[in-house]
Amino acid sequence: MLMVLCFTVFKCAVSPTGDKFYISNNSQHKLLTLARDGSVLATFTDHALQHPTGLHVTPAGQVLVSGYGSNTILQVDSEGKRKLANLATKDGAVKPWSVCYNIHTASIIVGLYNKSSIIVFKVG
Template sequence: MQYLSQLSGLGKIEHYAQSLIAVGNADRIIRIDGKSENNVSFQGDSICTILDICVLPSGQVLVVDQNNKKVKLLNQQYLLLSHCSVSGKPQYMCQITPSEVGVTVGSEVQFIKVNNNQLVKDRKLKFQHGCYGIASHQGDLFVTSGTELYNYSLDGKLVSKLHENKSVTGRERSCAVSPTGDKLYITNYNQDKLLTLARDGSVLSIFTDPELGCPACVHVTPAGQVLVCGWKSNTILQIDSKGSRSLATLATKRDGLWSVCYNSNTDSIIVGTIINKILVYKVK
């Protein structure tokens, strides 16, 4: 408490307290208690492939439907509210503000806002490389190109190239950042790996497991728990915060699991599939 009193500004105190909470709970194993299914197909859609999911502070949920080239908005009960089409096949997204997300499409990041239960396309950032995984933390934007991980500012200025995979078979896909911003997680889809990087891009650990085939999505909860979705293995694994070992297998399914996201509003895990629906797992 003496240290807290010496900090200048409420924001610093809150950040410090959140850091303590994240460190304390990052390796707490998630327990599942019940599951429900929700259809996310609009009339006229072909088969929906839910490649990524984002839960806003309001409790509203956005999903990336890659096959139909759409971003869809769901309410707190996971009922469809609206959607918007994008110029190409969307890949991944991340929250930028409480009502805005950034979505990777081709070589662009498309910003989309929620306004009165409608999705509104805003500005775009264009890059000289393809855009796949995306994450943000305190004004920094992290984007994977397939073989590299870049750090940009929110206005698209290059800060640094943090990582490069020089293997001809490597394919860096999804990325996520720890709540305190000190670690970055990226999935290598082709090599069945999860990489954990320090903030300067140095590799802290490389995780592989027979239960993790073609990791398509990595997500970090507000407490720092690391969740990885294996598309080929059809599993959701919880990995320790160091990225070194598996803590639990949270879900297995034959429907083709593509994405995972923790909903702190309802204490549940949302899993996207390739056959029109999301699965909602209640956490004990």
């Protein structure tokens, strides 16, 4: 069964310096980067990002976003303009719902939709 999510603003996160806000737009498959005054600085779209749900900003300012519909975890630059890496695909992350980076273990923790488990990817 395919579940269609109809959320415009799904998650939001703040840059480490507090000057940028990141918004995952689930229904339009976008990651928006906003200035403090609310103006749009960047709009990121990619075929590998469908129905973005999870969103996390690392201490270095890189953005992690999970694509529920595309079964991916992407790393985006701090400007929100370009993809740096495709960190996981459907082979490792089926219906990723949430994503977080743990600086102490250098790992990305992914919560999966409708599962009572998480996946941990070591990155460092």
